[in-house]
Amino acid sequence: MDEYALGVLTNIGLFSFVALSAYLLLIAGELSFGQQAFFGVGAYAAGSATAMFGLSLPVGVVIAMALGAAAAALVALPTLRLRGLYFAMATLAAAEMFRILFELIHWQLDVEGELVGPDGTQGFRGIRWMLESGVEPIRFAGIVWLLLVLVLLAFVYIENSKLGATIRALGQDPTLAGALGIDVQRVKLGVVAASGALAALGGALFAHHNTYIEPRNFDIMLGVHSLAYALIGGLGTALGPLLGVLLDIGVLEASRFLQGYRMIVFGGLVALLLIWRPRGILDEKVLHWLRARFS
Amino acid sequence: MALLADLLQNTLDGIALGATYALLALGFTLIFGVLRRANLAYGPAIMFGAYAATWASQHFHTNLFVLALVVLGATILAGTYVERTCFAPHRAGAAAAAMVASFALWMQIEEIAMLALPKHLYPFPALYEGAPLTLGPFSFRIEALVMVTAAVAICLLLRRLLYSTRFGIAVRAVIDDPRAAALAGINVPRTTALAFAVASAIGGAAGFLVAAGDGQVTPMLGMWSTLKGMLAMMLGGLGSLPGAVAGGLALGLIEAHAHWFLGPQLRDFVAYLLLFALLALRPPWMNTRSES
Amino acid sequence: MMTVRDLVTAYGKIEALKGVSLEVAANSITCLLGPNGAGKTTLMMTIAGVLKPTRGSIRFLDKEISGEAPDAIVRRGIALVPENRLVFPSMSVLENLQAGAYQRKQSINEDLEKIFSRFPRLKERSAQQAGTLSGGEQQMLAVGRALMSRPRLLLMDEPSLGLAPLVVEEIFRTIAELHRDGTTVFLVEQNAHMALQVAQHFFLMEQGRISFSGNPGSLAEDEIIRRAYLGSAR
Numbered sequence: 001m002d003e004y005a006l007g008v009l010t011n012i013g014l015f016s017f018v019a020l021s022a023y024l025l026l027i028a029g030e031l032s033f034g035q036q037a038f039f040g041v042g043a044y045a046a047g048s049a050t051a052m053f054g055l056s057l058p059v060g061v062v063i064a065m066a067l068g069a070a071a072a073a074l075v076a077l078p079t080l081r082l083r084g085l086y087f088a089m090a091t092l093a094a095a096e097m098f099r100i101l102f103e104l105i106h107w108q109l110d111v112e113g114e115l116v117g118p119d120g121t122q123g124f125r126g127i128r129w130m131l132e133s134g135v136e137p138i139r140f141a142g143i144v145w146l147l148l149v150l151v152l153l154a155f156v157y158i159e160n161s162k163l164g165a166t167i168r169a170l171g172q173d174p175t176l177a178g179a180l181g182i183d184v185q186r187v188k189l190g191v192v193a194a195s196g197a198l199a200a201l202g203g204a205l206f207a208h209h210n211t212y213i214e215p216r217n218f219d220i221m222l223g224v225h226s227l228a229y230a231l232i233g234g235l236g237t238a239l240g241p242l243l244g245v246l247l248d249i250g251v252l253e254a255s256r257f258l259q260g261y262r263m264i265v266f267g268g269l270v271a272l273l274l275i276w277r278p279r280g281i282l283d284e285k286v287l288h289w290l291r292a293r294f295s
Numbered sequence: 296m297a298l299l300a301d302l303l304q305n306t307l308d309g310i311a312l313g314a315t316y317a318l319l320a321l322g323f324t325l326i327f328g329v330l331r332r333a334n335l336a337y338g339p340a341i342m343f344g345a346y347a348a349t350w351a352s353q354h355f356h357t358n359l360f361v362l363a364l365v366v367l368g369a370t371i372l373a374g375t376y377v378e379r380t381c382f383a384p385h386r387a388g389a390a391a392a393a394m395v396a397s398f399a400l401w402m403q404i405e406e407i408a409m410l411a412l413p414k415h416l417y418p419f420p421a422l423y424e425g426a427p428l429t430l431g432p433f434s435f436r437i438e439a440l441v442m443v444t445a446a447v448a449i450c451l452l453l454r455r456l457l458y459s460t461r462f463g464i465a466v467r468a469v470i471d472d473p474r475a476a477a478l479a480g481i482n483v484p485r486t487t488a489l490a491f492a493v494a495s496a497i498g499g500a501a502g503f504l505v506a507a508g509d510g511q512v513t514p515m516l517g518m519w520s521t522l523k524g525m526l527a528m529m530l531g532g533l534g535s536l537p538g539a540v541a542g543g544l545a546l547g548l549i550e551a552h553a554h555w556f557l558g559p560q561l562r563d564f565v566a567y568l569l570l571f572a573l574l575a576l577r578p579p580w581m582n583t584r585s586e587s
Numbered sequence: 588m589m590t591v592r593d594l595v596t597a598y599g600k601i602e603a604l605k606g607v608s609l610e611v612a613a614n615s616i617t618c619l620l621g622p623n624g625a626g627k628t629t630l631m632m633t634i635a636g637v638l639k640p641t642r643g644s645i646r647f648l649d650k651e652i653s654g655e656a657p658d659a660i661v662r663r664g665i666a667l668v669p670e671n672r673l674v675f676p677s678m679s680v681l682e683n684l685q686a687g688a689y690q691r692k693q694s695i696n697e698d699l700e701k702i703f704s705r706f707p708r709l710k711e712r713s714a715q716q717a718g719t720l721s722g723g724e725q726q727m728l729a730v731g732r733a734l735m736s737r738p739r740l741l742l743m744d745e746p747s748l749g750l751a752p753l754v755v756e757e758i759f760r761t762i763a764e765l766h767r768d769g770t771t772v773f774l775v776e777q778n779a780h781m782a783l784q785v786a787q788h789f790f791l792m793e794q795g796r797i798s799f800s801g802n803p804g805s806l807a808e809d810e811i812i813r814r815a816y817l818g819s820a821r
Contacts, residue, residue, distance in 0.1 A: 079571075079575055084390070085533065086574055089529050089574065090570075093526075093574070094571055100560050227395060260410060267400055267402040268400075268403055270396065275380075275396070278392035279389075464685050468686045472675060472676075474673065475669065475674070475675060478635055479733075482656070
């Protein structure tokens, strides 16, 4: 397969994780401008684990997800009572604080005669586990997509379970959910932590795909993009965020003649699309209709 | 003694910075007040205005006054485009859709501006090209004095508009309760669109002051205006116009002092930490408005 | 003065008004009674233009007005005093009244004087923020605000809701005065007893439809009250 196309395919997979993490929060009724922080935590954590401590990628990913969940919980605990724009701004403030922390971390270890580790704004070079372990790009793309499919299956399972109904109930009407006996705060905390782990998973894989990460990768742009992917693709199903990522990275980035005009076209299309479909292409109504037709 | 001098100088610098932040916050708050939504394309509209004036200054030889008008006009134009596309069609509910749409237009407007002027820095005719005034151990940049004066004038004008005119009553009625305003005979969609234009004009003024004060324009102006404006708006208590001014000044002062004592990265960190802490603790002045 | 015919208003798929027909005669006080959830507020909001009907017609002074925007309805001479008053809490009493006169370009001082003489308590508190007024004072203010547009037809949605009995009497005295001075009043009320004292004609509304139309003498009062609170299916 053409190397460029493979790269695009891998990127679609990687960014789907952070789009899914924004999606999870959206269906729980909250807007987050901060998922990029957990993507970054995952990237730095996994990169450190493999490049600085010689651990394998699977171990690095697990560590990344744990730290991502912890970081998200750290952000969520003081802000559980916030809603709407207040919560969104709190996540934005937290994410920017994480990004500045990434800029301030200078921690390098001597690994086989070379200094490896995050170096503030200079970034973190040498995350070469893939090359050193002989994992070719096509196999890596396979790993990314396998993990993504597993995550999607988990989503499908949860969406059809009581937990899924609880989360969506929370998203529709938190007061009513509380009155029905749902522990709103605990569910919200769980959702945020899960979203952190999910974003971190994407970040961990991203770090190894790129072999180099820097704080600028994890700025507000990524966060608002993830939110946009989730909302455009549709909030009816976990395939929605995937669709959103596909539309931006897959179709538009790949179509080279739109090179300098990508955002002009995409931005305009998104704004118009949202007028027509405020909850995305694959929104709840479409899903109901599809389920009715094919059951 | 030197410490006191530093504190005072930082305070002066902070007020100058805070004046711009106050204007940005006012614009955001006005839009939030009438629409109950955050407009993520506010900063980019300002950048569009500044870029339009930069382009004009390159191709025609005009004075600062005309350039100021160009900035205002172009910002209002971009702002109206955003209002018509992202906010007018999404009246109730659909808050996320409106905000994400405004983000999409942020990207679009920024790209349009950068296609016209692709470099990382463009000179902009300066407000004043000369040495700062010195008074003992303190220095005052003349540009900063002009910025503060202009900001104060704009705030007073806005106050006049909102509290002494028929239009002002309509805007404040819509901010208080759009349904009741409609029942009182106020044309809510038109009032909202006009208020949005006023907010854009205020943003444009801030953008002009920054561009002319710094003597340059960069592509970061859009992101910067959005971030600082939203930060200042939230610090002062979402939805309150006097709060926006207070929040802007406070942000300016905090940044000036933090920058001096802690450096540029920690300066930003402190501002974000303060906002996060305030949101977590929710002191009374922050509970002003909720969204629809 | 106003004729509503087969009006249907829906929230999504749910029809709150299922074909309402009624008439309000000029220079009268007409009352609309009915249990909660019957659709009375929906009807008022539809006439006022805040809600758009899916079908049916509203004719006012021989002009079709259904579907017009709320500010156009006010221009036609219809003003609604909404349920829960909906005053502008951060604005002063005076500013609330000025807002009500938004459509009027000419001088409003005469109207302000009239409102203040009708509601002296408002004059005392004219600089006070409306959010700090008592319930009864807010009701007066809401009525005053509606009157500032010089309406031919005044719609009132549950003006006595949540108010003390003495205040309720005052409200109804005001309604009677307004009628005497030439304003037509169409009011929705829970307090059927008080409403029937002042009304010349009344309608009963249940589940989105008019179920009865008559003068206060045409049904025994306790029968009316029973139907107004419980509906006739009992």
